[in-house]
Amino acid sequence: MPTVPPSPAVAEPLHYAVGACALGALLVARSARGLCAILLGDDAAALHTELRRSFPQAELLPAADSAALLAPVAALVAAPGGGLDLPLDPRGTPFQRRVWQALGEIPAGSTLSYAALAARLGMPRAVRAVAGACAANRLAVAIPCHRVLRGDGALAGYRWGVARKRALLECEARR
DNA sequence: TATTCCTGTCCTG
DNA sequence: CAGGACAGGAATA
Numbered sequence: 001m002p003t004v005p006p007s008p009a010v011a012e013p014l015h016y017a018v019g020a021c022a023l024g025a026l027l028v029a030r031s032a033r034g035l036c037a038i039l040l041g042d043d044a045a046a047l048h049t050e051l052r053r054s055f056p057q058a059e060l061l062p063a064a065d066s067a068a069l070l071a072p073v074a075a076l077v078a079a080p081g082g083g084l085d086l087p088l089d090p091r092g093t094p095f096q097r098r099v100w101q102a103l104g105e106i107p108a109g110s111t112l113s114y115a116a117l118a119a120r121l122g123m124p125r126a127v128r129a130v131a132g133a134c135a136a137n138r139l140a141v142a143i144p145c146h147r148v149l150r151g152d153g154a155l156a157g158y159r160w161g162v163a164r165k166r167a168l169l170e171c172e173a174r175r
Numbered sequence: 176t177a178t179t180c181c182t183g184t185c186c187t188g
Numbered sequence: 189c190a191g192g193a194c195a196g197g198a199a200t201a
C-alpha cells in the first residue's frame with residue numbers, strides 16, 4: 001500500500017508577474033480559474049510580500065508569459081473606466097463576494113458612500129462590515145473599491161494608498 | 176461634542 | 189476561545 005502523506009492538501013500553484021504601470025509597481029497573479037490578485041505598490045519586493053501574505057498556502061511561481069499577464073491589467077490601470085476582458089477569481093466569504101459584486105455595478109466616473117452601498121445590499125446597518133469587505137479586496141481596479149467614499153465625501157482609505165485612489169477617480173471623472 | 180451600537184472578518188493573546 | 193481593531197455612520201445624551 002502506497003502511503004499517502006498527510007498532505008494539508010497540495011499547495012495550489014499561482015503564477016504571478018511583476019511590472020510597472022501608471023501608478024507604480026504592479027503585480028498580477030492568476031490561478032487556474034482566473035486573476036486572483038492585482039496589487040499596486042512602490043516596489044516589487046513589497047508586492048511580493050503582500051502576495052505571500054494574501055495566499056500563505058499557495059505555491060507562488062513566476063509566470064512564463066509575464067508580459068501577457070501584465071499588459072491588459074496595466075492598460076486597465078491607465079484607463080480605469082474600461083472593463084477587463086479576463087476571467088477573475090475573487091476569493092472571499094459569501095458576504096465579501098456580495099459586496100464585490102455590488103462594487104462592479106458602480107458605473108465608472110461615479111462614486112458611492114459606504115452607507116449607500118450597504119443600503120443597496122439590504123443591510124443598512126452593516127456599513128462598517130461593508131467597508132471591511134472593500135478593504136479585503138485583492139483585485140485592484142478590476143473590482144472598483146476605489147469608487148466608494150465616506151458619507152462626507154472624504155476618500156476614507158485605500159489599501160494601496162489614498163493617493164492612488166484619488167488618481168483613479170480623477171482619471172475616471174475626466175472621461 | 177462624546178458615547179454607544181451595529182456588523183463581518185481578521186489578528187492577537 | 190475571547191477580545192479588540194477596522195477604509196462608517198446613525199442614534200442618543
